[in-house]
Amino acid sequence: MAIPIFRYTPTPAPFSGTTSGFRQPHASKSIKFLSQTKLRSRIKCGLQDFIGGDLVKPDLGKWLSDVEEHKALAIYPPHEGGYEGRYFTRLRYQGYYFLDLSARGLGDPETTLTKIHPVCPAHLGRQPIARWYFPPEVDYRLSLLPPNAKGLVVWIMEAKVLSKAELQFLALLPSLRPKVKVIAECGNCDIRLIF
Numbered sequence: 001m002a003i004p005i006f007r008y009t010p011t012p013a014p015f016s017g018t019t020s021g022f023r024q025p026h027a028s029k030s031i032k033f034l035s036q037t038k039l040r041s042r043i044k045c046g047l048q049d050f051i052g053g054d055l056v057k058p059d060l061g062k063w064l065s066d067v068e069e070h071k072a073l074a075i076y077p078p079h080e081g082g083y084e085g086r087y088f089t090r091l092r093y094q095g096y097y098f099l100d101l102s103a104r105g106l107g108d109p110e111t112t113l114t115k116i117h118p119v120c121p122a123h124l125g126r127q128p129i130a131r132w133y134f135p136p137e138v139d140y141r142l143s144l145l146p147p148n149a150k151g152l153v154v155w156i157m158e159a160k161v162l163s164k165a166e167l168q169f170l171a172l173l174p175s176l177r178p179k180v181k182v183i184a185e186c187g188n189c190d191i192r193l194i195f
Helices: 047-051 057-070 083-093 109-114 137-144 164-176
Strands: 007-012 039-044 072-075 096-102 117-119 132-134 151-157 180-185
Touching (some): 057 072, 096 137, 137 151
Parallel strands (some): 072 180, 151 180
Antiparallel strands (some): 117 132
């Protein structure tokens, strides 16, 4: 993500009065006031500072090439959102299908995504404890893809709660399943501008 740079250039305000730095008092006043020079600040910024550097068209093309080349990406979208939606739609127009998951309810990513895994639904006291078995999420979605699809993108939100081992598995997942790309939102972009 491109960080907007604001150039701060202070310029003194035009001085009106005498050259000695004192304002001439009125005839009825006998106290002289020291004139304060005011500084005006001017901020120069371009269109990219308002839009965001990564929403410019050449960077979206780099986004597509990064996804194709690296196959597993960690992104840090800003707090206000909107960036990931543009990236999402750009990949969808290219022919990718999506599996959206939240990392908080994912459990073990290796088991959930690539193996048959048990799920125990909550029981309400006197009901028997049940265990249901679900197919692997990635393999099931890959079997449902149309023949003209480019691949499956596993988009994981809130991936900042995953451990390093779980993130390493997500990075290895495209090598295990070649038609799969992984994008993990690993936190927010925290930019603080200090003047």
